[in-house]
Amino acid sequence: MPAYETxxxxxxxxxxxRSSNLPRARGFHDTLFQKxxxxxxxxxxPALCYCQDLKHVILIASASxxxxxxxxxxxxxxxxxxxxxxxxxxxxxxxxxxxxxxQAFSSDRLxxxxxxxxxxxxxSLLLSWMSGRREPVNNLWRPGFRxxxxxxxxxxxxxxxxxxxxxxxxxxxxxxxxxxxxxGPVEAMLCFLKELAREHGEWLSPYYYDLxxxxxxxxxxxxxxxxxxxxxxxVIEEPPFxxxxxxxxxxxxxxxxxxxxxxxxxxxxxxxFLQTLFPNARLSLIHVIxxxxxxxxxxxxxxxxHGFFKHILEPESLDITGYSSPLLPWSKQWWKFDLPPxxxxxxxxxxxxxxxxxxxxxxxxxxxxxxxxxxxxxxIQIRYESLVRSCKDELRRLCKFLNTDMDHGLLHSLEQxxxxxxxxxxxxxxxxxMRTVAxxxxxxxxxxxxxxxxxxxxxxxxxxxxxxxxxxxxLET
Numbered sequence: 219m220p221a222y223e224t225x226x227x228x229x230x231x232x233x234x235x236r237s238s239n240l241p242r243a244r245g246f247h248d249t250l251f252q253k254x255x256x257x258x259x260x261x262x263x264p265a266l267c268y269c270q271d272l273k274h275v276i277l278i279a280s281a282s283x284x285x286x287x288x289x290x291x292x293x294x295x296x297x298x299x300x301x302x303x304x305x306x307x308x309x310x311x312x313x314x315x316x317x318x319x320x321q322a323f324s325s326d327r328l329x330x331x332x333x334x335x336x337x338x339x340x341x342s343l344l345l346s347w348m349s350g351r352r353e354p355v356n357n358l359w360r361p362g363f364r365x366x367x368x369x370x371x372x373x374x375x376x377x378x379x380x381x382x383x384x385x386x387x388x389x390x391x392x393x394x395x396x397x398x399x400x401x402g403p404v405e406a407m408l409c410f411l412k413e414l415a416r417e418h419g420e421w422l423s424p425y426y427y428d429l430x431x432x433x434x435x436x437x438x439x440x441x442x443x444x445x446x447x448x449x450x451x452x453v454i455e456e457p458p459f460x461x462x463x464x465x466x467x468x469x470x471x472x473x474x475x476x477x478x479x480x481x482x483x484x485x486x487x488x489x490x491f492l493q494t495l496f497p498n499a500r501l502s503l504i505h506v507i508x509x510x511x512x513x514x515x516x517x518x519x520x521x522x523x524h525g526f527f528k529h530i531l532e533p534e535s536l537d538i539t540g541y542s543s544p545l546l547p548w549s550k551q552w553w554k555f556d557l558p559p560x561x562x563x564x565x566x567x568x569x570x571x572x573x574x575x576x577x578x579x580x581x582x583x584x585x586x587x588x589x590x591x592x593x594x595x596x597x598i599q600i601r602y603e604s605l606v607r608s609c610k611d612e613l614r615r616l617c618k619f620l621n622t623d624m625d626h627g628l629l630h631s632l633e634q635x636x637x638x639x640x641x642x643x644x645x646x647x648x649x650x651x652m653r654t655v656a657x658x659x660x661x662x663x664x665x666x667x668x669x670x671x672x673x674x675x676x677x678x679x680x681x682x683x684x685x686x687x688x689x690x691x692x693l694e695t
Contacts, residue, residue: 239451243378244312250371250384254347258364264470268342274477275499276620277492280506281580282483282526282555283516285602289506290481292613294352295627298476299620300468302348303368304460305482308375309348311454313340325559326484328491338495346468349478353464354630361395361406361462369395369410369462375454376426380418390417395462404429407461408437423448425524428458446548447527457525477502477620484556486580489587493594501595502620505584507672508602510577510665515656517573519644521554522652529553531565540569556580570655578664585675599676 264271276299280286294301302309310316315328315337348368361369369391374382394410401409411424415438423444424434434441448457468476485492493501508516520526521541534550536542542549553561558579564572588597598619605612610632617624659665 239378239449240311240454242381243374243454244314246374246382246384247312247371250367250374250388251344251347254364254367254371255343257367258347264474265346266339266342268346268473269338269495270342270497271474272478272496272499273475274502275492275496276477276479276502276504277485277489278479278481278504278506279486279489279580279584280483280508281486281513281517281577283520284483284506284508284513284577285600285605286481286483286506288602289504289600289605290479292609292631293479293628295354295631296351296622297625297627298622299351299479300349300472300476301351301479302345302481303350303352303463303465304372304455306480307482307484308455309341309344312344312375313337325487325561326557327487327559330490330494332491333494341495345478346473348467349473350465350467351627352631353466354634361403363392364467365462365465366392366395368465369407372455372460372462373414376457376459377418377422377449378454379449379451380422390414403462403464404433408433410462412437426457426459427461429461444524446524446546447530447552450548452530453527456528483580486556486583487558489584489591493591501591503584503588503595503597504616505581505588505597505599505675506602507581507599510574510668511653511656511659512602513577514570514573514659515649515652517555517576518569518652518656519649521569521573522648523644526554527552528555529557535565537566538564538569538572539567541572558583570659573656574659574662574665578668581668581672585671588675597675599672 278286278290290301293299294303307316310328315332316326366388370384370387373387373391374384390413391410394413395406397406397409407427407429408424411422411427415422415424424438424441425431425443426448427434447453448459480492489503518540521538529552531551531553533547536550536553538549544550555576556579558576560575560579564575567575588595596619598616600612600616613628613632614624617628
């Protein structure tokens, strides 16, 4: 039996009719992935053992809207580290470790006992396939067939409600990307989305993608911003969706020698799981921290944005003041961003309390885990504000921590730097109001205690002595 078949990714989930399309999307992806594995010879022992053999893993952890995506984006061109083109979460779904339903799983937490050797093989194959680095963007970009495969595989998990003919999707992706060839990756992606919309309907909105809005408006002049989620059955990749990128895939030699960067805010609750997934790797934890007022107001704007849909709950589960509305039925069912342990206590809370809870929960989880693992990991804090103020100096400090150099890829990334997806589509009035509400937390004891914990942990994890929650800790349900 071929090695890939011993670690097949296609299985059925049985979580009710509402999520019935999600396993189908996983099956479409599996069909394309089997084709990719066959064409590119990935079904080898090194690929199946990638997670086990990795020597160094860099974990970027943060609360949502704290700048971790920006930092990960800056590091994607490094010639000394491997990255993923997007976040880690869709891979966990494809390996059947998560389900985007709050009823199927109690929270985003994954513990050590959630992993076995079979799971490690599945994730090894996926990480082997996807790891690499972003190539410099230029108008001479020529997407190859591997980019076509990547685009098709990503499309079927971005739009799980649609039943794609995978062979036709490959033909469509290849023709569209080649039509956009020589114009740059954004134009090529917009060309592909035009063909998708022409064949599959206007519900495939380009505004769910992390693409420049002016270019979307030019390519789709009659398209308006969507109001609700991109799917009624659940999402596998959280919007804004990652478009196809100029991406150079890793070689077997690079996978054997270079560190791998893993990033997702939900990984704040999966650090034990990740440590077990990479049993022989040295772990470097980069904790990205942002001022709580800015981060919480960013979360609030995100809840009002047309993206960031993450978990679909039972109908009428949410009554969050400032988000849920009888006029928008999806707003009483869809939870945005990460799902911390204890989330059920906040289904009827004001939006600002939900966002404060998300910020505090993620940062506390990171600090608690780092403290318990202080002898086995290396830990550094990167302040978002310092990254904005002196990006090059912060990257130099980070490179010293990682024992790497400021290579030409990082320098080029700095030259081309732009902040990744913020809250485009949210009016300045709403932003201002969210900022004002978040500023009312200025005297909140829990936020002050968390800032103290940040300072203690920065001095050394041995100085950090415990959770800020104390007796008020939310119950995990």
